[in-house]
Amino acid sequence: MLTSLVQTLLILALSPLFTGLIRKLKAYFQGRQGASVLQPYWDLAKLFHKDSVVSQDASWIMTATPYVCMTAVIAASFMVPFITTSSLGFVGDLIVVVYLFGMMRFFMALAGLDAGSSFGGMGSSREMTVSAIVEPTILLSVFTMALISGTTDLSGMSQSLATTGFDLVRPALFLALAAFFISTLAENARVPVDNPSTHLELTMIHEAMVLEHSGKHLALMEWSSMTKLLLYLVIMANIFLPWGIDTDLTVLGLATGTVAIILKLLVFSLAIALVESSMAKMRLFRLPNLLTVSFSLSLLAVISYYIL
Amino acid sequence: MVSTLSLDAINTLAAMILLADFMLVASSRMRSLTRIFALQSLAMGGLAAVVAFETGAEHIYVIAVLSVALKAVVIPRFIDYITEKIQVNREVEPLIKIPGSLLICAAITILAYFVTEPIMELGTAITSNCLAISFATVLIGMFLMVSRKKAITQVIGLLVVENGVFLAAISTTYSMPMVVELGVFFDIFVGVVIMGIFAFRINRTFETVDSTVLRRLKD
Numbered sequence: 001m002l003t004s005l006v007q008t009l010l011i012l013a014l015s016p017l018f019t020g021l022i023r024k025l026k027a028y029f030q031g032r033q034g035a036s037v038l039q040p041y042w043d044l045a046k047l048f049h050k051d052s053v054v055s056q057d058a059s060w061i062m063t064a065t066p067y068v069c070m071t072a073v074i075a076a077s078f079m080v081p082f083i084t085t086s087s088l089g090f091v092g093d094l095i096v097v098v099y100l101f102g103m104m105r106f107f108m109a110l111a112g113l114d115a116g117s118s119f120g121g122m123g124s125s126r127e128m129t130v131s132a133i134v135e136p137t138i139l140l141s142v143f144t145m146a147l148i149s150g151t152t153d154l155s156g157m158s159q160s161l162a163t164t165g166f167d168l169v170r171p172a173l174f175l176a177l178a179a180f181f182i183s184t185l186a187e188n189a190r191v192p193v194d195n196p197s198t199h200l201e202l203t204m205i206h207e208a209m210v211l212e213h214s215g216k217h218l219a220l221m222e223w224s225s226m227t228k229l230l231l232y233l234v235i236m237a238n239i240f241l242p243w244g245i246d247t248d249l250t251v252l253g254l255a256t257g258t259v260a261i262i263l264k265l266l267v268f269s270l271a272i273a274l275v276e277s278s279m280a281k282m283r284l285f286r287l288p289n290l291l292t293v294s295f296s297l298s299l300l301a302v303i304s305y306y307i308l
Numbered sequence: 309m310v311s312t313l314s315l316d317a318i319n320t321l322a323a324m325i326l327l328a329d330f331m332l333v334a335s336s337r338m339r340s341l342t343r344i345f346a347l348q349s350l351a352m353g354g355l356a357a358v359v360a361f362e363t364g365a366e367h368i369y370v371i372a373v374l375s376v377a378l379k380a381v382v383i384p385r386f387i388d389y390i391t392e393k394i395q396v397n398r399e400v401e402p403l404i405k406i407p408g409s410l411l412i413c414a415a416i417t418i419l420a421y422f423v424t425e426p427i428m429e430l431g432t433a434i435t436s437n438c439l440a441i442s443f444a445t446v447l448i449g450m451f452l453m454v455s456r457k458k459a460i461t462q463v464i465g466l467l468v469v470e471n472g473v474f475l476a477a478i479s480t481t482y483s484m485p486m487v488v489e490l491g492v493f494f495d496i497f498v499g500v501v502i503m504g505i506f507a508f509r510i511n512r513t514f515e516t517v518d519s520t521v522l523r524r525l526k527d
Contacts, residue, residue: 170319171319171320171322171323171324172323175323175327288407289334289336289406289407291407292334292406292407292410292411293330293334293410295410296330296334296410296411296413296414297327297330299414299417300323300326300327300330300414300417303326303414303417303418303421304322304323304326306421307322307421307437307440307441308319308322308323308437
């Protein structure tokens, strides 16, 4: 119980750092100096000191959404193993985690429509189009890992893979990992799908939905998105490649677990920064191609688990 | 006794072959088509080599080497040469859009699994679980042939079908006799050359390799 509380606080505290890190790496690849890695913290602090302005036509959804989003990510981070796998998973398994993110997305889309601005509605409709393919992809790819490890509990999956060594490694694992990586990019509004740093109306998906939020509400929305990104990276690191994670709560185990997760997260941040610097954002109408590729990858992962 | 390393190698290569099928369906450029086909043939040759190593049948080594040389090097190069020569544009032009094609191919794979499952249970060969993948490869090759417009993409579809048949032969009976395999290789090679020349001639006569246009009679 205590460990999961500590892990949740760690995830919440570290999430702006990794967002800042990805931005810094991107700046480096583009030959710019870039803002400090700590810049997202300053942004959040600034936003938390400001008042929120809510449109007078907006209903309660507009004010509730930031809190719903934040609650959803906090609840999800209770179920995701971060440094250690032990004494976790006391409330829910992977399906709960996926649908907590689903609830977050649902409320964000509603809030986008609620304010009545045309951009918000556009963003909501695009987000829903994307998520219609991404959600089954994520479920299927995590289900592959559940099949391999024989449990749907996230920390249990991580534990069984980490303790049995490389015997459980199958081709399905890598197919599922590839599918999950593409879905991570799509779900967190990263480059081939959406551009996180643009406010150009025609290209944005995520930014369009949070356009009407301001001040403290915007800070909560931003923070929950950053935490969501970190959670996806942690799931990728600890469910698909869990080697090195602590399983027994000893000092040595916790130390290696901390080093391992930091290394893995650095590698994934680097991968995201590389993808974002080397690829152009896709046209919206070409997105289904990429997303169905990732969907069929995850489907292939499940099929190849049964065939091979 | 079969070592787990070889089994892992076979499984990984088989998964690569299946992945290559889907990549072929997903790719929209002619160039990447030939490259992925070469990759698939390479995986096929590797799988044959592992089978040869496990069973000790030397003629499979020969077949593996021939398969790699012919299908991973010579034929892709020849197809690239033809595409360059007839100055065809580099888009694939599918009749069914790519997302739809991918979903159909996923359905095909599941179908192949259910059709071959009773046979796979009877199999004793170390590669018997590749049968579903070979079946899926044959069917996806056929799907490529019917759903892509250009004559050259249809040639690639046919080659994928051949890869599937090759994999089926290996996975059920540790490949066909040497003579038969050699005959098949020769057949494929000559077939591709003839089809290449055909595509060339078609292009000269009709000024397109789009096979939907060939339905119209011309005087």
